[in-house]
Amino acid sequence: MSQYLVLSKIEVQNANAIAGFTWGFPAITQFLGFTHALSRKISVNYQGTYNTEFVGCMVISNKVSNKVYQPKPYADFEFLQSKNPPVLAKHKATSPPIIEEGKLNATVSLVLELSDPLLLTTDQVTELENKVKAMCLNMRIAGGSVLSIGQVKLFRANNSQDESKQLSHIKRLCMPGFVLKDQSEYLKKQTEKIAVENNESAPLAAWLDFSALKVTATPELAEGQTLTNDQTDATWQYLKKPFDGYLVPIMAGYKAIAQPLTKEEVIGLRVKPDPEDQDIKAVNFVEAVHSVAEWLSMHKVTRLSEYIWRYNQDGEWYLCQQESKPSSDNNEPSTNTDLINNLF
Amino acid sequence: MSTIKLPSVLAFDRKLEPSDGIMFSGDWQDIGNDKKWQPIELFERRNRAVKSNFTQEVLEDEEALQKQIAEANLSWGDDGSLNHGQDTLRLSFSLRVVAGIQNPTVCNNVEFESRFNEVIAGYVQDDLQELAARYAYNIANGRFLWRNRVNAQQLKILVGTSELSNKLKFNAYDFPLSGTTTNDKDVAQLAQLILAGFKGEKNTVLKVEAFAQLGDAQRVWPSQEMVLNSAKGEKSRHLFSLNGVQGKDNVAAMHCEKIGNALRTIDDWYPKFEQTNKPIAIEAYGSVTQRGVAYRSTRNDFKTLLLKWLSSETSSQLTEQDKHFVVAMLIRGGVFGEGES
Numbered sequence: 001m002s003q004y005l006v007l008s009k010i011e012v013q014n015a016n017a018i019a020g021f022t023w024g025f026p027a028i029t030q031f032l033g034f035t036h037a038l039s040r041k042i043s044v045n046y047q048g049t050y051n052t053e054f055v056g057c058m059v060i061s062n063k064v065s066n067k068v069y070q071p072k073p074y075a076d077f078e079f080l081q082s083k084n085p086p087v088l089a090k091h092k093a094t095s096p097p098i099i100e101e102g103k104l105n106a107t108v109s110l111v112l113e114l115s116d117p118l119l120l121t122t123d124q125v126t127e128l129e130n131k132v133k134a135m136c137l138n139m140r141i142a143g144g145s146v147l148s149i150g151q152v153k154l155f156r157a158n159n160s161q162d163e164s165k166q167l168s169h170i171k172r173l174c175m176p177g178f179v180l181k182d183q184s185e186y187l188k189k190q191t192e193k194i195a196v197e198n199n200e201s202a203p204l205a206a207w208l209d210f211s212a213l214k215v216t217a218t219p220e221l222a223e224g225q226t227l228t229n230d231q232t233d234a235t236w237q238y239l240k241k242p243f244d245g246y247l248v249p250i251m252a253g254y255k256a257i258a259q260p261l262t263k264e265e266v267i268g269l270r271v272k273p274d275p276e277d278q279d280i281k282a283v284n285f286v287e288a289v290h291s292v293a294e295w296l297s298m299h300k301v302t303r304l305s306e307y308i309w310r311y312n313q314d315g316e317w318y319l320c321q322q323e324s325k326p327s328s329d330n331n332e333p334s335t336n337t338d339l340i341n342n343l344f
Numbered sequence: 345m346s347t348i349k350l351p352s353v354l355a356f357d358r359k360l361e362p363s364d365g366i367m368f369s370g371d372w373q374d375i376g377n378d379k380k381w382q383p384i385e386l387f388e389r390r391n392r393a394v395k396s397n398f399t400q401e402v403l404e405d406e407e408a409l410q411k412q413i414a415e416a417n418l419s420w421g422d423d424g425s426l427n428h429g430q431d432t433l434r435l436s437f438s439l440r441v442v443a444g445i446q447n448p449t450v451c452n453n454v455e456f457e458s459r460f461n462e463v464i465a466g467y468v469q470d471d472l473q474e475l476a477a478r479y480a481y482n483i484a485n486g487r488f489l490w491r492n493r494v495n496a497q498q499l500k501i502l503v504g505t506s507e508l509s510n511k512l513k514f515n516a517y518d519f520p521l522s523g524t525t526t527n528d529k530d531v532a533q534l535a536q537l538i539l540a541g542f543k544g545e546k547n548t549v550l551k552v553e554a555f556a557q558l559g560d561a562q563r564v565w566p567s568q569e570m571v572l573n574s575a576k577g578e579k580s581r582h583l584f585s586l587n588g589v590q591g592k593d594n595v596a597a598m599h600c601e602k603i604g605n606a607l608r609t610i611d612d613w614y615p616k617f618e619q620t621n622k623p624i625a626i627e628a629y630g631s632v633t634q635r636g637v638a639y640r641s642t643r644n645d646f647k648t649l650l651l652k653w654l655s656s657e658t659s660s661q662l663t664e665q666d667k668h669f670v671v672a673m674l675i676r677g678g679v680f681g682e683g684e685s
Contacts, residue, residue, distance in 0.1 A: 013364065065588060100572075105586070137547050140357070146440075148440075
């Protein structure tokens with residue numbers, strides 16, 4: 001039926017904190033990249049020995065601390081900088097540049113989804129778990145180094161009773177924590193609402209409604225005054241987010257901004273020559289796509305598969321998405337992409 | 345393949361992966377009793393200090409000098425110290441040893457990669473113990489304490505892993521900072537653990553605890569943050585702190601980069617070592633920023649030596665020491681692609 005590999009409480013140090021226009025947590029693309037890298041080491045389709053692939057992952061944040069400082073109370077946060085730049089021949093005589101980076105330390109839990117169930121004995125399961133743990137310790141997640149991993153566990157459920165048991169096991173491994181839930185639906189609704197008045201910049205305006213901290217002024221007219229002027233007092237109030245919940249802006253994937261190019265057309269690629277696919281389109285220049293997500297406490301999760309991020313590739317779009325709910329319309333990828341169409 | 349060139353995309357991962365170091369305050373006799381140690385929280389210090397640096401023009405003009413001396417130099421910055429009544433600093437971090445030195449992380453030239461793999465795999469198989477021993481030495485001597493090590497009354501380092509039933513104990517003063525190797529039995533055991541990690545035989549994660557008896561309520565030295573564009577008249581000294589250590593925020597800490605730099609201070613093969621008698625950190629051009637010198641800028645830098653080693657004609661010219669240096673650079677990691685610029 002369904003099988004999941006849980007990597008609980010992974011301590012990551014100095015991971016990327018900046019994703020597209022957003023900062024504070026690594027992008028979903030980075031976790032899916034890790035999932036894919038691990039899959040390549042495990043799956044028979046690549047270098048591994050197991051007859052399965054990791055096709056998606058659920059991201060649970062247990063603890064995050066961004067490496068930032070505040071020059072003074074109420075000032076903007078700024079990223080801590082370190083001088084660990086690349087060393088090139090041209091830096092022999094001069095001091096190397098400082099490259100501005102945003103980093104964070106985090107404890108995250110990942111639930112990886114297996115494409116095909118594995119039939120393993122108890123000993124083989126232990127072997128797989130140990131193998132994955134050893135591999136992960138040699139890998140990076142979101143550019144950060146893995147310091148330790150709490151537990152690696154493989155779960156398998158054959159019927160619905162198993163499934164609820166499996167769910168509570170997985171919850172226990174990942175709590176306390178927050179799981180990231182795709183809320184592009186909200187973005188769509190907000191865009192439609194704004195589009196009634198102002199069609200042109202509606203997607204951007206809608207996204208900013210989720211990502212910007214906005215305040216509004218209500219003028220306080222003095223006695224006998226009917227019109228406001230420069231001197232009129234005002235009360236300032238924070239504007240609520242369009243929907244309830246712990247909503248955050250996220251970077252959700254990529255959109256092609258040019259035609260795909262072959263490896264002959266681009267110099268210096270990291271592609272190994274593969275005799276079998278000569279015509280493969282190796283490179284596509286892309287831009288980041290933004291959406292909206294919600295941090296939801298782990299105990300509210302009822303069906304794991306709803307929270308698994310998977311890649312959806314459709315034409316020029318390359319997006320991280322979660323399974324759309326049965327109630328919503330089925331062309332989720334296109335609705336989402338339409339939204340972001342005018343964003344950049 | 346007579347002339348091997350560096351690929352345009354080439355990078356290596358760090359293979360020694362220290363965590364950020366966290367600072368605790370306690371008493372020397374409580375070593376071994378984890379419950380007695382409290383995280384050191386940073387506080388702010390504001391001083392009305394004096395100016396002590398003047399331009400030549402001001403020094404020549406007595407009136408201007410008097411005027412400037414009368415002005416206060418207001419300073420505002422972070423500070424950290426041991427608790428009152430406690431005399432010992434504990435610095436804790438973990439160190440993970442990662443396998444796979446023979447594989448570049450990214451490399452866009454397959455010929456280069458296979459040649460590299462072949463050459464380095466041979467070294468990893470046969471000659472790596474020298475480097476492992478030197479990294480072990482730098483754990484044992486507590487070099488990573490940096491300024492906190494200076495003039496401590498006693499220094500003790502404890503190293504634990506899941507494999508050892510008893511922690512390895514080192515008296516750091518037994519291992520002088522001018523040295524890089526020793527015959528000590530425990531250091532050799534530690535080196536074996538590191539070596540097994542590099543070779544991928546085991547997943548080595550070391551837990552290192554360093555104790556420095558500094559004296560009652562003495563100041564401690566966490567890493568200082570490099571703060572860009574800090575405004576005039578505002579806090580000018582930011583120290584590194586971590587949140588959420590035993591429920592406390594703003595806990596004094598050392599950058600993992602700084603610990604890593606101390607651990608890789610094993611290079612005593614550079615040309616001027618006889619004069620300086622100080623090992624330097626492994627860097628591509630042997631640069632030591634504190635002294636403003638690059639000791640390896642004359643054809644014995646990382647790139648020259650690596651290319652020399654990989655080319656089949658010149659590889660015999662390389663000494664053992666050059667090979668150690670090159671592999672230590674691979675363990676350090678970095679981006680070495682030869683771009684257009």
